[in-house]
Amino acid sequence: MIAELGLAALWLAAALALLQLVCGVMVVRRDDAALASVIRPLAVVQGALAALAFGALLLCFARFDLSVKLVAMNSRDAQPLIFQIAGTWGNHEGSMLMWVTIMSLAGALIALIERRVPERTMIATLATQAFVGLGFYAFLLIASNPFERLDPPAQQGLGLNPALQDIGLAYHPPTLYFGYVGLSVAFSFAVGALITRQVTPAFARAMRPWVLGAWIFLTLGITAGSYWAYYELGWGGWWFWDPTENASLMPWLAATALLHSVSVLAARDALRTWTIMLGVVAFSMSMVGTFLVRSGILTSVHAFAIDPERGAFILGLLALYVGSALVLFALRAGTVAEGERFAVTSREGALVVNNVVLCALLAIVLVGTLYPLVTEAYGVRVSVGPPYFTPVSALFFLPMLVVLAVGPLLRWRRDSLERIQRPLVLFFAIAVIALAGVWFNSSIGFLPLVGMALAAMLAVASFAPAQGRNLRRLPLAVWGMMIAHFGIAVALFGMAADSAFTVEKLVAAKEGDTVEIGPWLATLKTVEPVAGPNWTALEATLAVSYEGEPGKALRPQQRSFWAPAQKTSESALLTRWNGQLYTVLGDQAEDGRWQLRLWWKPFVTWIWYGGILIGLGGLLALIGRVGNDLKRRHAQVRIARRKRTAE
Amino acid sequence: MTRWKLWLPLVLFAGFCALVAWPLIRPPSTDVHSQLIGKPLPQFALKPANSTLPGIATADFRDGKPRLLNVFASWCVPCAAEAPQLGELQRQGVEIVGIDLRDHPEDLAQFLQQNGNPFARIGADDIGAVQLGIGSSGVPETFVIDGKGVIRYQHIGDIRAEDVPMLLGKLKDAEA
Amino acid sequence: MSTRLAPKHQRLVLLAIALVVLIAAALIAAWGLRSQASYFYVPSDLIAKPPAPGQAIRLGGMVQKGSLKTDADGVTIHFMVGDGKAHVPVSYSGIVPDLFTEGSGVVAEGRLAPGGTFVADNLLAKHDENYVPRELKDMTEAQKQAAVQETTK
Numbered sequence: 019m020i021a022e023l024g025l026a027a028l029w030l031a032a033a034l035a036l037l038q039l040v041c042g043v044m045v046v047r048r049d050d051a052a053l054a055s056v057i058r059p060l061a062v063v064q065g066a067l068a069a070l071a072f073g074a075l076l077l078c079f080a081r082f083d084l085s086v087k088l089v090a091m092n093s094r095d096a097q098p099l100i101f102q103i104a105g106t107w108g109n110h111e112g113s114m115l116m117w118v119t120i121m122s123l124a125g126a127l128i129a130l131i132e133r134r135v136p137e138r139t140m141i142a143t144l145a146t147q148a149f150v151g152l153g154f155y156a157f158l159l160i161a162s163n164p165f166e167r168l169d170p171p172a173q174q175g176l177g178l179n180p181a182l183q184d185i186g187l188a189y190h191p192p193t194l195y196f197g198y199v200g201l202s203v204a205f206s207f208a209v210g211a212l213i214t215r216q217v218t219p220a221f222a223r224a225m226r227p228w229v230l231g232a233w234i235f236l237t238l239g240i241t242a243g244s245y246w247a248y249y250e251l252g253w254g255g256w257w258f259w260d261p262t263e264n265a266s267l268m269p270w271l272a273a274t275a276l277l278h279s280v281s282v283l284a285a286r287d288a289l290r291t292w293t294i295m296l297g298v299v300a301f302s303m304s305m306v307g308t309f310l311v312r313s314g315i316l317t318s319v320h321a322f323a324i325d326p327e328r329g330a331f332i333l334g335l336l337a338l339y340v341g342s343a344l345v346l347f348a349l350r351a352g353t354v355a356e357g358e359r360f361a362v363t364s365r366e367g368a369l370v371v372n373n374v375v376l377c378a379l380l381a382i383v384l385v386g387t388l389y390p391l392v393t394e395a396y397g398v399r400v401s402v403g404p405p406y407f408t409p410v411s412a413l414f415f416l417p418m419l420v421v422l423a424v425g426p427l428l429r430w431r432r433d434s435l436e437r438i439q440r441p442l443v444l445f446f447a448i449a450v451i452a453l454a455g456v457w458f459n460s461s462i463g464f465l466p467l468v469g470m471a472l473a474a475m476l477a478v479a480s481f482a483p484a485q486g487r488n489l490r491r492l493p494l495a496v497w498g499m500m501i502a503h504f505g506i507a508v509a510l511f512g513m514a515a516d517s518a519f520t521v522e523k524l525v526a527a528k529e530g531d532t533v534e535i536g537p538w539l540a541t542l543k544t545v546e547p548v549a550g551p552n553w554t555a556l557e558a559t560l561a562v563s564y565e566g567e568p569g570k571a572l573r574p575q576q577r578s579f580w581a582p583a584q585k586t587s588e589s590a591l592l593t594r595w596n597g598q599l600y601t602v603l604g605d606q607a608e609d610g611r612w613q614l615r616l617w618w619k620p621f622v623t624w625i626w627y628g629g630i631l632i633g634l635g636g637l638l639a640l641i642g643r644v645g646n647d648l649k650r651r652h653a654q655v656r657i658a659r660r661k662r663t664a665e
Numbered sequence: 666m667t668r669w670k671l672w673l674p675l676v677l678f679a680g681f682c683a684l685v686a687w688p689l690i691r692p693p694s695t696d697v698h699s700q701l702i703g704k705p706l707p708q709f710a711l712k713p714a715n716s717t718l719p720g721i722a723t724a725d726f727r728d729g730k731p732r733l734l735n736v737f738a739s740w741c742v743p744c745a746a747e748a749p750q751l752g753e754l755q756r757q758g759v760e761i762v763g764i765d766l767r768d769h770p771e772d773l774a775q776f777l778q779q780n781g782n783p784f785a786r787i788g789a790d791d792i793g794a795v796q797l798g799i800g801s802s803g804v805p806e807t808f809v810i811d812g813k814g815v816i817r818y819q820h821i822g823d824i825r826a827e828d829v830p831m832l833l834g835k836l837k838d839a840e841a
Numbered sequence: 842m843s844t845r846l847a848p849k850h851q852r853l854v855l856l857a858i859a860l861v862v863l864i865a866a867a868l869i870a871a872w873g874l875r876s877q878a879s880y881f882y883v884p885s886d887l888i889a890k891p892p893a894p895g896q897a898i899r900l901g902g903m904v905q906k907g908s909l910k911t912d913a914d915g916v917t918i919h920f921m922v923g924d925g926k927a928h929v930p931v932s933y934s935g936i937v938p939d940l941f942t943e944g945s946g947v948v949a950e951g952r953l954a955p956g957g958t959f960v961a962d963n964l965l966a967k968h969d970e971n972y973v974p975r976e977l978k979d980m981t982e983a984q985k986q987a988a989v990q991e992t993t994k
Binding site for chain 2: 298313329333340348352
């Protein structure tokens with residue numbers, strides 16, 4: 019019954035989306051006040067219905083209803099409840115439903131609160147939103163109905179893929195979807211503004227919170243995904259340049275560029291067509307990412323089940339959305355009036371450089387990810403990995419940090435480097451001293467060396483905009499920017515330290531053996547079987563101590579799940595402020611010794627602390643911006659009221 | 666900016682679409698099964714999966730009688746869905762032998778009790794070794810084996826009601 | 842003082858910067874892909890036209906029965922990877938993936954050492970029963986045929 023209710027709600031929501039699109043197109047073509055007034059309520063009801071459908075699916079999973087095919091395929095009753103529920107979006111159909119639900123809720127939200135942009139642009143935006151949503155509804159209803167029944171019901175579920183049975187992965191996909199949906203709203207705004215040719219600062223201010231929100235979720239999603247890959251795969255690496263990871267990095271790069279260009283548009287009314295273009299690119303990257311992961315045309319360590327038919331469907335949607343947006347862009351962008359002009363040495367100039375480099379990085383990652391497909395067309399099989407991505411992207415990323423340090427100090431419109439001579443000299447001195455300090459004390463590679471020097475410089479430079487200003491009156495948005503830039507310095511330091519100072523050891527040890535690894539001593543005490551709710555495991559107990567400090571115990575496992583039958587190795591980690599000890603248990607050799615793999619990774623955790631700081635900076639900026647907007651709206655309402663009483 | 670430059674992003678995007686559409690459209694070269702048609706079964710012997718039925722070995726297939734070889738598991742949802750069709754085939758006099766993949770005896774017993782038991786023999790393949798050897802990559806899959814132990818046909822996925830006459834036809838062909 | 846360029850020129854300068862950066866990105870990416878992408882080999886290709894020692898490549902094939910040996914240190918293993926026509930000795934230090942056994946398909950990432958041994962940094966074994974390494978799917982029929990017969994002997 020619940021499944022049928024959910025399906026009915028989904029059909030209704032799709033029908034309303036179609037209505038919303040048709041009405042929107044009619045209103046945009048020739049004004050009709052009566053039709054225009056129904057569009058916002060339509061968006062709100064559509065959002066509520068989609069939420070109802072998703073709620074129904076959640077309930078099916080929570081109640082373990084095995085007559086629903088999706089539940090039978092993706093859960094099992096011995097699973098802990100959290101994974102039971104996470105099973106809802108741990109699969110293709112459920113995650114698509116989740117995406118469309120969040121998207122229509124976002125549409126409902128802008129319909130309820132957004133009043134700054136001209137009503138016609140707003141209606142064009144909501145119609146675009148319905149257009150995008152409609153594709154997903156069609157996809158769900160035609161090709162992958164999540165509520166399909168199984169007759170007769172299964173007697174036992176198939177079980178969620180053990181690699182996905184992890185608390186981090188229960189939160190990871192929703193985080194990314196919030197990011198993707200924020201970008202879809204930005205896309206709708208961009209297309210709406212292009213349709214009515216009203217690319218104005220007011221439009222940029224309406225779009226900005228969505229870009230910021232999307233960017234925060236993407237940042238946190240990538241940070242969490244990186245940490246998940248780090249401890250779950252047991253390979254000791256934190257970024258593999260795997261297609262799935264690149265799929266989440268590309269929208270982030272585009273969103274970062276969009277975030278900065280939308281600020282220019284909001285503050286200075288410049289970069290109009292460029293911002294529209296980035297709005298389209300950012301959303302297409304989130305679709306491209308989804309396509310690459312779901313279609314399975316590129317295999318990866320953590321891809322979902324592959325399916326060319328679904329891939330074709332997603333590709334069709336992508337081509338429809340992005341293709342029509344780009345046609346519109348080609349037809350309309352020439353007629354959007356040119357914005358304000360500015361000098362090269364100005365805040366705008368620095369932000370343009372930032373945008374260009376971010377786009378170059380995006381192109382490098384995209385080309386590297388797709389290259390195997392190009393060569394395969396010629397019958398040559400290659401894989402592109404860290405040897406390409408790391409140096410090539412660093413070549414652009416590291417110089418960009420210099421612009422990042424200087425840019426926030428420049429004034430809008432026109433400035434000169436002479437004016438900010440003193441901080442520039444200071445930054446340069448810090449970089450040189452850090453470079454020399456690291457150079458003389460250790461022998462590390464070129465990239466980590468430059469990375470550390472730039473991290474030191476950036477850590478100081480990121481707070482330079484606050485110099486000489488009253489800290490209490492500094493706007494929250496500026497605090498947000500400074501903290502996010504500082505987060506980049508922290509993350510960069512972590513990356514450089516990890517690649518420069520990591521110590522790795524691989525041994526076969528019998529019980530009682532002691533291994534030395536960097537400043538640590540690790541003793542293998544026992545290896546014993548343990549059991550969990552749906553797995554059994556061999557668990558090693560390691561007594562570890564840091565430079566003679568009192569010891570602690572670490573327990574890495576080799577886990578065997580029995581439904582579906584699969585083995586995973588669970589690493590055990592010990593975190594100190596200055597790094598992490600990482601241990602993995604391997605197989606038993608014929609002579610009874612156990613394989614152990616240990617890493618001492620100095621400052622590796624700073625990578626993720628940095629990621630969290632970047633997200634926190636974004637959050638502060640979002641609060642500051644939204645707070646300002648609210649204040650401005652209150653002021654306008656008060657002025658309007660006063661005018662009326664005066665009359 | 667001149668007009669034609671504005672079309673550049675669209676051209677790039679079209680290039681991207683063409684590039685990724687190519688591997689999707691091209692028929693996938695994953696037909697691991699086709700090459701094994703007409704080949705004899707590899708040598709194997711599987712222990713019985715439960716106490717009531719015998720296990721299977723390659724020699725069992727060389728008695729001159731064609732039969733169906735069904736790869737299944739109790740944890741496999743479509744396997745339960747195809748159980749009535751297997752039952753129907755058995756009623757029509759077809760001998761069906763099963764390869765039970767990565768399973769537990771108690772789960773298997775429950776599965777057979779709930780869905781009926783059409784099998785004459787069931788071998789337990791705990792590591793999927795035989796499965797791989799006969800060119801099967803998933804469950805359920807069903808093979809038509811002729812009386813000399815040669816693979817004549819491979820059916821991938823669950824057997825639907827409309828597949829039953831087709832399989833009976835294949836078995837008849839295998840007799841000749 | 843910097844000279845004040847006309848606004849039109851300022852735009853040109855920015856456009857020039859953008860072009861230079863993007864062209865540089867294209868050139869560097871092209872160079873990086875040509876030199877750093879790792880090519881996929883099956884054993885017979887590797888023997889027929891061996892790559893330069895030290896060049897990162899991937900080797901795919903079947904682990905030959907009876908070839909797996911472990912060194913005295915307990916963590917270094919040696920085995921032969923074959924495709925039915927030829928086989929290549931492989932050495933690897935590390936924890937092997939869960940489904941790695943003799944007779945299984947494997948893709949090894951690493952490089953060819955001067956002696957003709959393939960030194961693997963990483964082994965990607967068959968991940969679950971529905972997953973065959975992408976490259977093995979494309980082995981020619983004859984190679985697959987031979988590999989299957991070899992492993993089921």
